Amino acid sequence: MATTPISGRQKNRRQENEKAILWAAERVFAEAGYGGATMQLIADLAGLPKANIHYYFQTKEELYRRVVSNIFNIWLEAAAFDETASPAEGIGAYIDAKMDLSRTHPHGSRVWASEVMHGAPIIQDYLEDVLIEWTEGRIGVIQNWIDQGLMNPISPRHLLYLLWATTQHYADFGHQIETLNNGEPLSDAQWEDAKNSVKAIVLTGIGVTDPHRGV
Amino acid sequence: MATTPISGRQKNRRQENEKAILWAAERVFAEAGYGGATMQLIADLAGLPKANIHYYFQTKEELYRRVVSNIFNIWLEAAAFDETASPAEGIGAYIDAKMDLSRTHPHGSRVWASEVMHGAPIIQDYLEDVLIEWTEGRIGVIQNWIDQGLMNPISPRHLLYLLWATTQHYADFGHQIETLNNGEPLSDAQWEDAKNSVKAIVLTGIGVTDPHRGV
DNA sequence: AAAGTTCTTGACCAAACGGTCAGGAAACCG
DNA sequence: CGGTTTCCTGACCGTTTGGTCAAGAACTTT
Missing domain, CATH: 1.10.10.60 (Homeodomain-like)
Incomplete structure (x- = not known):
């Protein structure tokens, strides 16, 4: 026993x-x-x-493919936004979610970035299927917001690219950010600062102000 | 003869x-x-x-080091801004310059990104010397603009990160962008569109409107 | 044109790589 | 228990890697 x-x-x-x-x-x-x-x-x-x-x-390639697809799924599930929310809420929450992912899954973000940067030789099919569909869905949501006059008429596609780039930067270039922070990882307060700064620039930039803050 | x-x-x-x-x-x-x-x-x-x-x-490492330092120098020389300009002009021109670099030197940008992403094992000294100094100088310029009331009081550091991330994204993730563009590279018009979209979001986001455009 | 320097290159290493395999250990099942 | 499947692993293999080298070609200088 x-x-x-x-x-x-x-x-x-x-x-x-x-x-x-x-x-x-x-x-x-x-x-x-x-x-x-x-x-x-x-x-x-x-x-x-x-x-x-x-x-x-x-094989090495099979293991790699599993790693990359795991990351991709986490990324897709954890971060999305739909038309039920206002632009400020939807995009604000998306920034928060992606910044949190960059903090909790920096390795995964880097594997994904490396793979794409080198021409996506292994996961091109993911890009062509899932990512295109996801992106077009989000572009539709943003376009609706614009059509309803809820935000400035900027290009939804390039807004998405800016959001991806900026949020993932904190994972992919984390080493550079750490070096520029006296070699220390960002503290809790600094992560909050980063999130708020990104949201402040982007939400103001698209013409929606955070409803919980006066200017 | x-x-x-x-x-x-x-x-x-x-x-x-x-x-x-x-x-x-x-x-x-x-x-x-x-x-x-x-x-x-x-x-x-x-x-x-x-x-x-x-x-x-x-050695391979010596060759690699030369490649990376070449890129770093091009990047430093081609893109800067100082306090003589207004925020709209300075940052607008910086976005233009970095977007152009992403278009003309995509390989270099990717090598740099790869190196930093993998912990900068070869060029850590560059980060610690030149990049820290450059960054602190730019932060000072932006802080001056803020102190003079010429732009919104956002964190200069995180604004820089957003600018780096977004502009370099068009080089580093060029393959993904191409895939999302029906497998075609961006046309001249699409590059203009990208530059204008980034400038529209960022310049509005920091509270300076492009002087040559009404809203 | 002779002497000296720089450049070129096929052939060649030792080391490290991804991947294989046979045979034993451990777990499962009737 | 005995038979079957699953799991484990040291030893091994063919290939590729970064790097070397010696001998000759090309250029420069006197």
Whole structure:
């Protein structure tokens, strides 16, 4: 009775090992890039022999693809906005959500950025399917807001690019930001400051003022 | 007399070869990352045997360092703003200049982004010396504008980050933007559109309106 | 034209890479 | 328990990598 014979012990182990490998792979791919990452480094960080990594993920590319698609799904699920909200609420909440993602998932953001920067050789299909559809949906929402006179008539597409660029910058260029912050990571207060600054510029820029603040 | 025996023929050749190698290296590093780039690929693209590359640049790291520092210098020289201009003129021109750089030097921008994203292992000294100084100077300029009441009191630092992020996004994520543009590169008109959209959001966002346009 | 310097290059390493495999250990199931 | 499947891993392999080298070609200088 000391060792409770849990049914599905193997299944648990499998999940844990896959999780550990994906966790390690995300970090190694983020720090070294796809080409610079080695299966040995991933194995060491995951605390498993290299051959075991290949038992769960047959090739480096398969492992990488899993890492990238995980990130993409997190990003899609965690951050969206729809037409039920006002522009100030919708875009404000989107900025908050994406800034939080940059803080909690910086490695993932960097893997994604690296992949896109190098021409998206592995996940081009994601771009062409899911991302195009998502983007066109959001452009429609913003255009509706404009048509209803709820915000300035700026190009929805370029507004989206500005939002992506700015929020992800805090993850992708986190090292540069840290260097410009005396080598220290941003504190809680500094993250709040960053979020508020971005929201102040963008919400004013599109002609909606934060309803909870006078100027 | 058919072949004019130019003195310094070797010197010319040296310059041309170094130029060709740096040109090729910038592209290969941008497309494959530091780890994924191979000296053989660079050699092939430069049209020289691999051993010759090593004659001009002893190691891969030395070549890479030259590429990155070239980019950094172009970026510093081509884009700046000082207090002689108004915020609208200064920041507007800065956006124009950086957007143009993103269009004309996308590879360089990507190499720089990759390097910073992976923790700046090679050019950390640049970040700590030149970039910190440059940034603090620009923050001072913006703070002066704010103190004189010429623009809204937003955080100069986060405004800079937003400007860097947004303008460089058009180079670093150019592939994604292209995919979202039916696989076509942005046309001249679309680039103008992008520049105007960014300027419209940012200049309105900081409380200065483009003097040459009514709302 | 001879001597000296710089440049060029095919052939060649040692090291590191992604991936394989056989055979043993552990867990599951009847 | 015994049979079957799943999991684990040290040793190994072919390939590619960054880098070297020696011998010759090209250019410069005297």
